[in-house]
Amino acid sequence: MSALLNLVSILIFPGLLFLLVLGLAGQFVDRKLYARLQNRVGPPWYQPVADVFKLLGKEAVVPEEADRRMFTMAPVFALAAVIAAYLYIPLWNTAPVFSFPGDLVVVLYLLLIPTLTFFLGGWYSRSIFSTLGAVRSITQLFAYEIPLLIALLSPALLANSWSIAGMAAYYGAHPWRWMVNLLGFAVGIVTLLGKLERVPFDAPEAETEIVAGSFTEYSGRYLAFFRLAIDSEAIVSSSLLAAVFLPFGLGLPAWLGVIVYLAKVAGILSILALLRTVFARLRMDQMINFCWRYVAPLAFLQVIIDLVVKEFV
Amino acid sequence: MADSDRVVTVPIGPQHPALKEPESFMVDLRGEKIDAVRMRFGYNHRGIEKGCEQRSYTQDLYLVERVCGICSYSHSTAFVQAVEEIAGLELPRRARYIRTLIAELERIHSHLLWLGVAGHEIGFDTLLMYTWRDREQVMILLARLTGNRVNYGMNTLGGVRRDIAPEMLPEILKVVDSLEERTKSYIELAQTEQTLIQRLSHVGKLSKEDALRLGTVGPTARASGVDRDVRRDDPYAAYSDVSFKVVTADQCDVYGRTVVRLGELMETYSIIRQIVKNMPDGPIAIKAPRRIPEGEAVSRYEAPRGEDVHYVRGNGSEKPERVKVRAPTLANFSSVSKMLEDGYLADLPIVIAAIDPCFSCTDRMVSLRDGVSKDSRTMTWEEVSRMGIRWHRDRGLDFSGLRIRGGAGA
Amino acid sequence: MRERPRRLGAMLEAVLGSLFRKPATIRYPFEKFVMPKDFRGQPKFHSEKCSGCRLCIRDCPAQAITIAKVGEKKFEASIDLGRCVYCAQCAETCPRKAIDISTEFELAQLERGKLRVVFHAEAASAACPEESAGS
Numbered sequence: 132m133s134a135l136l137n138l139v140s141i142l143i144f145p146g147l148l149f150l151l152v153l154g155l156a157g158q159f160v161d162r163k164l165y166a167r168l169q170n171r172v173g174p175p176w177y178q179p180v181a182d183v184f185k186l187l188g189k190e191a192v193v194p195e196e197a198d199r200r201m202f203t204m205a206p207v208f209a210l211a212a213v214i215a216a217y218l219y220i221p222l223w224n225t226a227p228v229f230s231f232p233g234d235l236v237v238v239l240y241l242l243l244i245p246t247l248t249f250f251l252g253g254w255y256s257r258s259i260f261s262t263l264g265a266v267r268s269i270t271q272l273f274a275y276e277i278p279l280l281i282a283l284l285s286p287a288l289l290a291n292s293w294s295i296a297g298m299a300a301y302y303g304a305h306p307w308r309w310m311v312n313l314l315g316f317a318v319g320i321v322t323l324l325g326k327l328e329r330v331p332f333d334a335p336e337a338e339t340e341i342v343a344g345s346f347t348e349y350s351g352r353y354l355a356f357f358r359l360a361i362d363s364e365a366i367v368s369s370s371l372l373a374a375v376f377l378p379f380g381l382g383l384p385a386w387l388g389v390i391v392y393l394a395k396v397a398g399i400l401s402i403l404a405l406l407r408t409v410f411a412r413l414r415m416d417q418m419i420n421f422c423w424r425y426v427a428p429l430a431f432l433q434v435i436i437d438l439v440v441k442e443f444v
Numbered sequence: 445m446a447d448s449d450r451v452v453t454v455p456i457g458p459q460h461p462a463l464k465e466p467e468s469f470m471v472d473l474r475g476e477k478i479d480a481v482r483m484r485f486g487y488n489h490r491g492i493e494k495g496c497e498q499r500s501y502t503q504d505l506y507l508v509e510r511v512c513g514i515c516s517y518s519h520s521t522a523f524v525q526a527v528e529e530i531a532g533l534e535l536p537r538r539a540r541y542i543r544t545l546i547a548e549l550e551r552i553h554s555h556l557l558w559l560g561v562a563g564h565e566i567g568f569d570t571l572l573m574y575t576w577r578d579r580e581q582v583m584i585l586l587a588r589l590t591g592n593r594v595n596y597g598m599n600t601l602g603g604v605r606r607d608i609a610p611e612m613l614p615e616i617l618k619v620v621d622s623l624e625e626r627t628k629s630y631i632e633l634a635q636t637e638q639t640l641i642q643r644l645s646h647v648g649k650l651s652k653e654d655a656l657r658l659g660t661v662g663p664t665a666r667a668s669g670v671d672r673d674v675r676r677d678d679p680y681a682a683y684s685d686v687s688f689k690v691v692t693a694d695q696c697d698v699y700g701r702t703v704v705r706l707g708e709l710m711e712t713y714s715i716i717r718q719i720v721k722n723m724p725d726g727p728i729a730i731k732a733p734r735r736i737p738e739g740e741a742v743s744r745y746e747a748p749r750g751e752d753v754h755y756v757r758g759n760g761s762e763k764p765e766r767v768k769v770r771a772p773t774l775a776n777f778s779s780v781s782k783m784l785e786d787g788y789l790a791d792l793p794i795v796i797a798a799i800d801p802c803f804s805c806t807d808r809m810v811s812l813r814d815g816v817s818k819d820s821r822t823m824t825w826e827e828v829s830r831m832g833i834r835w836h837r838d839r840g841l842d843f844s845g846l847r848i849r850g851g852a853g854a
Numbered sequence: 855m856r857e858r859p860r861r862l863g864a865m866l867e868a869v870l871g872s873l874f875r876k877p878a879t880i881r882y883p884f885e886k887f888v889m890p891k892d893f894r895g896q897p898k899f900h901s902e903k904c905s906g907c908r909l910c911i912r913d914c915p916a917q918a919i920t921i922a923k924v925g926e927k928k929f930e931a932s933i934d935l936g937r938c939v940y941c942a943q944c945a946e947t948c949p950r951k952a953i954d955i956s957t958e959f960e961l962a963q964l965e966r967g968k969l970r971v972v973f974h975a976e977a978a979s980a981a982c983p984e985e986s987a988g989s
Contacts, residue, residue: 169573170872172879259454263789330567331639339462339565339793341454405870409863411639412567414790415476503915506941570865577878584890591894591955597941605946606892629868637864 140228154362155179164404191351198255205252206356212244213363220370221299223388230296253345264344267335274422275325281430282315289437302378315433316376331410369399462793465803481781489807496767512805513594517550518747522754524599526743530758538726539603544682545719548712553582554748555705565793566643578626585619603729624713644699648783648795658779662750664799666692667700674746686718698798749800771805894940895958899931899973903952910944928975936969
């Protein structure tokens with residue numbers, strides 16, 4: 132019985148199906164908000180769904196030069212990693228589907244896999260634009276990943292637990308203590324833009340420079356999977372940020388908890404959309420400069436704050 | 445990540461999202477740095493100059509207009525000015541003023557378009573959306589004044605085709621006022637937005653000496669401190685009656701070109717206000733003969749992109765003997781490879797966009813002379829076709845299924 | 855330009871303001887944009903005024919118009935909307951003002967043949983798109 136329950140949790144709720152639906156809804160929220168901020172109308176609510184169906188119906192061309200196995204498996208791995216990460220994040224209560232001490236680090240590793248698949252997919256496409264995009268994806272990792280990791284690990288220091296569920300329980304027991312981590316939250320949002328490859332950090336996917344970067348040669352169902360993986364990654368990362376930095380409202384009754392969770396995720400997505408609107412794209416070297424000069428020190432500062440609070444409170 | 449010994453060639457073009465028109469830039473890259481750029485043009489050649497020789501002057505008005513969509517009035521006016529000079533026609537004052545008005549309105553729409561495209565090239569789509577929304581005001585105004593949003597069809601030999609009704613003058617001023625507010629907000633944006641300044645500054649550097657040596661014109665040259673503007677140096681239409689500043693900058697980079705174009709927008713608003721205030725009464729055209737006498741004329745015009753030169757030779761008939769168009773982008777594009785030296789690939793789209801390229805304007809006929817014999821040769825269609833097949837066959841392509849019309853295979 | 859303090863996200867206020875304004879988009883085809891009254895759209899030919907001088911053909915830059923004599927002092931015109939550049943030179947040149955410029959611009963067709971509009975001599979202002987023989 133427990134196995135069946137687990138299977139349903141993984142595949143339907145809050146696993147694969149729920150995550151995909153949320154991912155498409157998140158894409159809609161992002162695109163609609165982006166459009167309205169630019170004084171445009173934006174797509175209707177069913178646009179992301181329609182896009183997926185359209186892509187599934189199109190011919191999937193695998194370039195002759197490409198390594199067929201890597202090319203076709205990369206999107207699948209991206210999606211799988213993202214779903215696996217989602218299962219360890221507490222959403223509207225302190226009990227995610229699975230939990231064990233240290234799962235915070237595992238989730239961070241799992242969320243690294245999509246970027247690796249972008250690199251592998253682009254590299255094995257063997258097209259010049261894909262290669263450039265792939266290389267940029269990996270290079271960008273050096274800029275944002277360290278501040279992101281540090282920012283995400285600092286609340287864990289305070290909570291004395293390396294499992295996200297454990298952290299959620301700690302902050303649930305000490306209300307308002309999560310406010311200490313708001314600096315980390317800001318760092319998390321900025322580096323999330325890098326992880327999700329959004330403006331101003333979307334050099335790997337710079338349309339006007341390298342066509343579509345790693346995704347240049349992708350079409351049909353492979354592209355659909357990559358898009359779904361990216362949308363889901365947005366939801367998973369936002370949920371992670373919400374669970375780590377905004378762990379309030381976790382003791383509420385289920386229906387209210389769901390609303391609070393959705394509001395948190397929608398709020399983070401809205402901030403991401405707003406940031407996407409007001410900035411230009413930074414060049415690779417400018418981005419690395421910016422992240423190491425300003426963002427990383429702030430992340431370190433957050434660690435110090437947490438250590439101080441832990442010592443004296 | 446830069447494997448500095450390996451050089452990779454990236455084909456930017458002929459089809460590429462960065463380019464609005466087909467042109468080919470073969471970029472040699474080391475890591476992210478550009479080693480060399482090889483440019484090839486000609487994808488937009490349509491045979492307009494030849495077409496002009498086969499049509500009457502009246503028909504040519506509309507053909508020359510369609511050299512380019514954005515600077516169509518530049519070409520139309522430059523052409524018609526050259527023809528009027530050959531025919532010795534003296535334009536009524538009102539016609540000159542109306543030409544200046546439409547010319548400046550075109551400059552507004554072109555610069556706002558450029559601002560949007562520049563924003564898009566650096567990933568700042570919001571700027572694209574806002575500038576093009578504001579540009580709609582000018583497009584609608586031009587549609588009301590001239591009958592079309594582009595390709596205005598406003599010029600005729602000896603003047604303009606349509607008059608500006610007196611009730612339109614306050615409308616024009618309203619649009620100018622509104623756009624001036626918007627332009628001020630864009631100027632503020634260019635001065636304050638950190639990511640924008642970072643992307644545009646120290647990119648595409650072109651010193652004043654290089655600008656003069658390579659023959660750049662227009663805002664590209666003025667951003668390097670070259671103080672040249674045909675409207676002031678060689679006034680045409682009503683420019684001798686209006687006072688305006690020629691905007692230059694000394695940053696010598698893409699940011700300077702942005703600053704120059706924004707400054708020119710502000711000057712344009714002032715010019716339009718002067719024109720509207722001082723619009724003289726009178727006829728809008730004088731009767732022009734159908735046959736233009738023998739003679740030749742060169743006419744210069746300050747298009748939004750720079751100096752546009754038209755040469756027309758008449759031979760006493762209804763059709764011109766020769767029409768030659770030297771678009772500003774032809775003068776500017778040789779500076780692109782200089783600007784891209786030691787640059788990053790990421791800067792390539794914005795550097796190309798910063799000269800405001802219009803390759804539809806540029807691709808005209810050029811005569812080539814053989815390097816050794818100093819001879820230039822004409823070939824018939826069949827000869828060209830056979831030469832092409834021979835060239836490709838030498839490189840391994842199979843043409844067994846091909847039939848050549850009108851001649852034996854090579 | 856004078857130096858101003860730099861900031862990140864200078865368009866923030868403008869962008870947030872747009873959230874509370876109506877979008878600038880015209881939802882075509884549910885909302886139509888009405889062209890100004892002098893807009894140069896499709897030319898219309900009035901057969902009763904035509905004298906058959908064919909000056910319009912001479913001045914058309916695109917060879918879009920042809921005039922055919924269908925009877926004593928009766929002419930019909932056929933305009934190829936695919937070739938026409940909507941310059942209105944024909945209307946200006948015609949000494950009898952037999953050509954009028956309308957503001958219609960939604961002239962796209964799925965078949966090239968339908969782009970040729972014939973203005974018959976009898977029912978003077980009726981235009982029918984059809985393949986005209988031998989034009």
